[in-house]
Amino acid sequence: ERSESCLGPAPARIHDPMRFDYENPPVQDGHRLHHTVAPNRWCVTRQDLIEFCCLVKKHVAEGKIAPTELDPFDPNDACIGPCVHTITQQLIVPVTEKAGNTSWALMLHPDGLECDIFVTHCWLEGIYECIDKVLNSWPRRARHAYCCMLSNPQNLDIGHLLSIPRESPFALALMSARYMLVVPNRKCSIYSRIWCTYEAFIAYSESKFIFVATPPLKGALHRVLLLLAIEFVVAIASGILLGTSGCSTFDSVNMFVFVRSPALGCITLLYFLRPSRATQVVALVAVLLSGMCAGLTCATCYRVWLNYCDYYISTFAGSVVDAVWSLALCVATAVAEVDRLWAQQSVEEAFNLRRDFTGDLRDAKSLVESDRERILCELELSGQEHRVNFAIEVLLTSGMSTPSLQAAAETVGLLEQAGYWNLSITSMIWVSWFASSLLELANHYKTSGYYATGRPPFVRWQFWVLVFSCLQALVWLGRFKCQGKDTRGFAASAIVKLIGPFVILNFIFESNVGMVGLHLVLAPLVLMLCFAGPGGTVKVPVLGRLIVRCLMMRWSCVCSRCSEVCVCVWCCVVWCVFACVCVFLA
Secondary structure (H helix, E strand, O other): OOOHHHHOOOOOOOOOHHHOOOOOOOOOOHHHHHHHOOHHHOOEEHHHHHHHHHHHHHHHHHOOOOOOOOOOOOOOOOOOOOEHHHHHHHHHHHHHHHOOOOOHHHHHOOOOOOOOEEEEOOOOOEHHHHHHHHHHOOOOOOOEEEEHHHHOOOOOOOHHHHOOHHHOHHHHHHHHOOEEEEOOOOOOOHHHEHHHHHHHHHHHHOOOEEEEOOOOOOOHHHHHHHHHHHHHHHHHHHHHHHHHHOOOHHHHHHHHHHHHHHHHHHHHHHHHOOOOHHHHHHHHHHHHHHHHHHHHHHHHHHHHHHHOOOOOOOOHHHHHHHHHHHHHHHHHHHHHHHHHHHHHHHHHHHHHHHOOOOOOHHHOEOOOHHHHHHHHHHHHHHOOHHHHHHHHHHHHHHOEEOHHHHHHHHHHOOOOOOOOOOHHHHHHHHHHHHHHHHHHHHHHHHHHOHHHHOOOHHHOHHHHHHHHHHHHHHHHHHHHHHOOHHHHHHHHHHHHHHHHHHHHHHHHOOOOOOHHHHHHHHHHHHHHHHHHHHHHHOOOOOOHHHHHHHHHOOOOOOOOHHHHHHHHHHHHHHHHHHHHHHHHHO
């Protein structure tokens, strides 16, 4: 959470947030208030949503919110909760009626708040699920959100405000917002409802940033800690077995090289496979192999420290680098579980958005048929009906819809899960890139520095190439951290698919051949792609479309279990060949 000094002064409200008396709220003239305060100011804060969720849970526990025939929710369920219809009738309407028929938002903030986020959702969803997703996906730079159940006055007749869809409170608030959060649910696709499709039309027309709201990954930290514990146990066991086996340092290095390649193969395979049972098996194998790598390298490092001479590892520093890299591999394989859960969640949310959605907004329904007819008429007159269908398809396929992604998708086609990026493999490749550059820089200073040659190291061009590579890695990291969600997937894909194979293969073969090409060609290219994003890259003549398509294409199994098994077997064979070659070279 940002500090209050970063956010500016707190918005004016009647009472302190934790002391607002919802049982006896201050009475105001709701009709006058909603005619004097613009609809784009009928907003709530993030803290308001947290308090509202707590208030709902309290009323459910006290029996004030009870299951109905249309909504037989489980009062003991803390994940889904009662639907928005039930909450509106049993909580929002009674409380705001006491407050003078205002909306929940203006009851808390009579002067209103500027709209940053527009939340589009369906009233069939559970309130806990809805709020969890909105809070978890809340954009960092946003402060206030428009959510119809809390923003619209539920005790007043606002039918006359909906007679012209373009001038409705929904449209005015969305035009003022920068972001639109799409909240999927387990009951139906929100795009089977006409008002949600119309909001997509407005968001597309006004070039808004549209993101799919996702819930937090519950239990992810516990899983990561469990996998790290398993790797620690395997590492200790491997180190003890190596120490008591009587193997020479050369044999231990051979064992490390033989285990390292399949470990890299497994974590790379996780990047390509979709979430399934196969990915769980591959992840477990990766955990075991990375634990063995850590144990073997740490034991070898200890032996070299004792003997400080060997015909394979000439210095203690070389074995330390292997040990540090193996520990980084352990962390990456454990974090890969978070990536698996994240990918599985993305697939589920995309399925929920597609449920009952035909792909044509004309099939959307409305409780009020006149609203549907007016909206369809406006869409037809705009001439952008097909483009709205395309924008929704971009959202469903990519997980988000922004001007940059829409521009790229219109040129190269739909980009599957463009907003998704793999934390484990991306971080491992970046660390390998930066660490290898630093290691080369240290070796260069040692072999070509003042004490070795009598000349300062910066007089040689190789020194500045390595410094340039380190700076590029740091600039990429800074840019990646600051850029938006819609371009992070593209930047991560660039570093993984362009630098990843180069760094990993050079590490496997213990060679620095071609590293100058990495520093002077691939690294600058990756950095330029990171700054350009998919929307800027696609504008490059001749090669732009090909680069975006290759980088954003998901190289994964999509047809059947047989294809997934084939890819698994193929990748395992390739990495086994690498392992055999490495052992032969060693």
